[in-house]
Amino acid sequence: MTAPVFHMIEAAPTPVGPFSHATEVDGWVFLTGQMPTDPNNADATLPAGIEAQTRRVMDNLILVLEGMSLGLGDVASVRIFLTEFKRDFYPMNDVYTSYFPKNKLPSRTCIGVTALAVDALVEIDVIARR
Secondary structure, three states, X not given: OOOOEXXXXXXXXXXXXXXXXXXXXXXXXXXXXEOOOEOOEOOOOOOOOHXXXXXXXXXXXXXXXXXXXXXXXXXXXXXXXXXXXXXXXHHHHHHHHOOOOOOOOOEEEEEEOOOOHHHOOEEEEEEEEO
């Protein structure tokens, strides 16, 4: 196993904590969970509602993936964290699935949590493979 390489992606949002945007080892790329924060303004108000927040999170994931010369087609697994699981599961799914070809959905786990950083409704992390 090679040593992990830690990546900070210039175009991606400023992390909300002490972590890298991604860690890569042996062709596997582990993206830190993305929040619905504005990549151009860390102090901007979060988008309103689960649909807008999911779009922002997915777009932020794409920024990190592109910074690693990867795309959503390279994603093998996804974890989604929702603060309002019963209310937001289906509308989040509608937005989430619009980002992937219907026959190429990565494996996924969706977890209900009590709270997320920056009072977000959703956080998503992914594992990709070169």
